[in-house]
Amino acid sequence: MLGATTLTAGFLLAGLPTASADQVRDGQWANQYFNLEKVWSITKGEGVKVAVIDSGVDPNHPDLAGRVLPGYDPSGGGNEVGTSDPHGTGVASLIAGQGHGAGHADGVVGLAPGVKILPIYKMGTGDRDGIPEGIKWAVDNGAKVINISQGGPSTSAKETEAVAYAYEHDVLIVAATGNDGSSVGYPAADPGVLAVGAVSQDLKIWARSNFGQQVLLSAPGARIVSAGGCSGGQYCMGDGTSFAAPYVAATAALVRAKFPKLTAGQVAQRLVKSASQPAGAGKLPDERYGYGVVRPYEALTMDIPAGPAQGPLALPAGVKDGGSSPAASAGATAGGGSSADPGAGSGDPAAVPELKQSSSSTMPLILGGLGGVVVLLVVIIAIVVANGRRRNRAQAVPGQPGGPAPYGAQQGWPPAQQQGAPQYGQQPPPGYPPQPPTSYQNPYQGQ
Template identity: 30%
Template sequence: MERREMTELRLMLFLCFSVLMAACGGDGVNGGGSGGFAGGTGGAVGNLSIQGSIATPTFAFVDGDTNDPNNPRQDNNFVGEADVQPLGNPGVLGGYLGSIDGSADVDDWYFVSLAAGQGATLFIPNPMNTDFDLYLFNDAGEQVANSINTGDLDWVQAVSGGDHFLLVTACLDDACSTGGPGLYNLTVGTVSISSTVEGQLSSSHDFVEGDVLISEGDDTRLPKARLPGDWRRLNERLDVKLERRAPVVGRWKVRRRSSASNVAPVVRSPLAKAIQWSPTIAAVKALRRSGTTTASPNYILRATAAPNDEFYPFQWHYPLIGLEEAWDVTEGEGVTVAVLDTGIVSRHPDFAGKIVAGFDFISDPQSARDGDGVDPDPEDPGDLGENGSGSSFHGTHVAGTIAATSNDGQGVAGVAGRASIMPMRVLGVGGGTSFDICQAMLFAAGEPNAANNGASPPADVLNMSLGGGPIDQCAVDAIAAARAKGIFVVVAAGNDNKNSDNISLAGIPDAFTVSAVDINKEKAFYSNFGDRVDVAAPGGDLRVDLNSDGYADGVLSTLANDNGELLYGFQNGTSMAAPHFAGVVALMKSANPN
């Protein structure tokens, strides 16, 4: 590394740390307040002595393989298994790629633990003369993401949490002749990119190999042989040719005329050598750096997974939380959700083939309305009360939101349409008791209970769209037992428009408490609130029809009535919000069981 470049590296790190230190503030010299230096005007100033020490922040790192004799040498080219430099999270690192002791330093590898959605941002101070790229691999060596931009920023994000490898490289292709020498800054942690940054160039997105799109007017110099800079160098080393796909305007063909490279390859790690480079991406990047800024791959777009269920167009509450994008990944396969509620009308067509063995824990036969007490039949006979009001079939509506069969051309869709439902009957006429509900929780978790048996295997998620009364130890212990087995417990916040921190079950810390929002993503007029609320989900508002679809803005799901008819209907409440989140948890468990 040149002395000037080493000085620039130190300066870049110093400026970075100075900004961070300046944010910490202080009380000034001699214990002064926030007003700063207090002195007279025109008085003599005596000798001023400042003592102290400056320590490098624990989140600050320096590239281990530079020519700096003051920096302990640590190879990080990953040619050997130990040649990976660990980084903290959060972390900031100053690095260099170029010539090290006369050898080519084209790759820097780092090892870091990331949570889902976290990642790294690569900043290049001098992108006109330096071009580096950023790759992310999981701990199995599988490429998760890459960023091959031409500006001063590259960024990657982890899909799931765990240990990862980061690669900062000067190599775009197997010839390893792009980029460098130069400095870079790598930031690990939360990735926040301004919307004004140019679109990311990445081979992680599907595209048509051999196709390049160039806006009309930006292609006036093509395909002349005298294209400047990077395009000329690309032709020299990889023999890539650009041809217009006549008569289509703006679409060009990239063709590599020879598989041989005119530049000798350098020593790289097996993982780096395994990267499948693309002549199309190389061409787009070279064109952009040579002034043809609109050059882009011909990306492949696909329809999102909107289900074909008959009444899905009226389920506004699913697009509100971006479910169609999630369904491109999973629909909840292999996950069981226990629904502790009024039971279920299992013969509803949207539940065909998806119900696993549940239980009826209503111990009072009069409340149960099925002629007996605790039994293995969670079928809902209705909770018709003495006042003559119709039955709610509340559990059937909740279960449909979680896991109604999707893409069957009929009825409605569920949040996790391929998940299984474990119906647990705990609410009858007039509600349910704490004891019965606690026993049902233990059953669903596979724990000892009043029925002397438990679910095997246990449920993955528990949904309880119920609550009221003060927090009791029975519920606290049952939820803790479920959580100890890795089971997610989801509860409704309640519909009294008040703080629910001290209400059972919403106020129990081990449960995920869900409040409700309306179609505008604003707090629903009825929804409880408080510090114990973890998340909000669509709960609807039957008073209005803001989307003008001809129906009140409630949550549409499966229903039944006391005449035995199988229906679909709109309801609102945090009871409707909670199953949205329970279904999302089921999707997450399906996508990442661990």
Template identity: 40%
Template sequence: MDLSRSGRVVTAIVVLAVASFVAVGTASPAHADSVRDDAWYLEDLRITEAHRITKGKGVVVAVVDSGVDPTHPDIVGNVLPGVDIFTGEPPARGRDGYTAYHGTAMAGLIAGHGHGPGRRSGVLGIAPEAKILPVKVTRPEGLSTGREVASGIEWALSLGADVISVSLQTPTETLIDRAVKKAWNMGVPVLGATGNDGPSGMQFVRGVIPVTAIGSDGGFVEGLQPMWKPIGVAAPGGDIPTAREGGYWTNTGTSNSAAIAAGVMALIKARYPDDEIAHTYRRIRVTADDRGVGGDDSEYGYGVVNPVAALTEPVPYVSIGASTEPPEPTPSAAARDTSKVPTVVIVGGVGWLAVLLLGAAVGGVVLRARRR
């Protein structure tokens, strides 16, 4: 597949049933009293040990997604007002396009604190003392565009995000490239899902850490997307119990793995707030547990995230000097213009009513946007 700059274009129209919650393979309801027991990734990542060092306090993680339900018992109190990019106001129930199922799931994996006695029930996130900044970029019909995702990243930066998580199927869009470059220059890491059975444009953007998924057996989840270039990391993504409006669901997808890796990044930012971004990226990569053929590879990247190692192991420091672009107080006018661009598909955890792919070529290449 030719993924040169001249051919990196995706044009798609996707209709999403945001009221349903289906991912790759089978998805099934989960109950609050079983969610914690089924959260196999907590033991595999030694989260209890990591939480003795930090729980992410003081870090703001932007979830650029479909909105977040701030009343869910597992994240209540951890959700900031955020913004709906179409109104410039916080996302609100009853407003067109308020579809928080997928975003709520991602928020729980990042910063869920559970509920009940000792908070032993429900979803425990990787960084339960971090704050979630919901940035809603989906339209009423579940659609979003490359320009809107770029706008969401810029809004996240303007509202003080320390980490940005993008569990979306994005096109390869110049505006996204520019928004991520701005995040880099502001020292804000951006993590993106690689995709399920179709690649997301996020993994082709310089400055993004692409994240692919492993299952409970520790192996790469077959059928999901590997990395085009092995520059990212892997994280748990198979059979993950997640929060959703009104309850819980178990699903598989690189959405989950990207959110979990974003939680690990929140722990790193809390522990090492003064690190330059190049060193922050280096820390999550070089402390990852190598899997596969040895060294970086397309199925695991640098390896599976290891929160404890990332927080405790010495990592040779690499300086990039001062940022070259100062932060702006509000998103640019270009980012506010949300028209005439390719469409983005939410990754995993969302049901599809129909998918209609419309081809458009630049340099004669079309990347098909498929279910991820």
């Protein structure tokens, strides 16, 4: 699974004789690509809550002090405050890390240090999958973006229902695609989720990034320095789509801070429209890069029409209309802004075309006598048939946007990485097994 142990193929810096604070910040090559000063001249994401469903987040890490809100553990064990497994802390630090020390110049800094993190543990009671419960709790507790750097080869009815719940409440779910170079895992593959692949420092796709038609964006995911207790230190370095997803989630939070009236789908629209297109890509979205590599500054400043409420997101199973929810409809009607209008914006509530019934003024009927009754009946039957065909077209085919879970039996997550946890009856596919996180020497030992 895309769990805390997917800090794969990492690199050690333990051999450096004099590790310094600068090495941590300088090691964050992605921040140089993002050009943080330009991004932060627009917003740091203040006022937005981002839920991190993962292994728990350490609220006492110096780079996350004051950024972590009370969270939720579906198992009731208090594991949302995680210190034993660094994965969740690392993911949170890429979103909301603020560094520490004089001028916050030391340690890890995230892309959106103004946001607050809602930490949610990934497992429920009895070691069952807690992510569906976590999604609903995040929605009910004010999250506007949910990051899930976890995954597996199948979905479940509870998961698809939870994704639909988030969509209908205008919350954007961002998820990692997977790390074994095969098809996109779940929940990234669930309709309604923004699936993210990983690129290396040359902005080429990372070799083990999972791919498929569900991929919408890619982001830095190789040689990523993050906060977390690796090998007794405070920092880790590793590869994986687990690290690409939080960069996209952070960008979404920045956009939600600047354009609060945009729907979740319209936020995704700004992200895909402003992404850097991959060299040599044909028709977009590309199955590896999606629409390209995320560009936060451009997402905040480009003149991009709000578009339909659904944006590029596939319609979740069970949701009948891309803009039917009260939150989505309100956002689409009010508009979400563009670089020309950084506030509310003019909006572009392009809706799904409705069947227009002719009025008596445009199609007069002679209602007198038997002939008129026959004509009226014919018109009524035609309208009923047209409406029925329209409803049939609206029911998506499995495997297509808006359809039911397309990849076979709906099952739970892979087994938890614990002994005596056979509850799901299947083993994770190659590429998902646990691997120990790589240590990044702590230059702040004892501080």
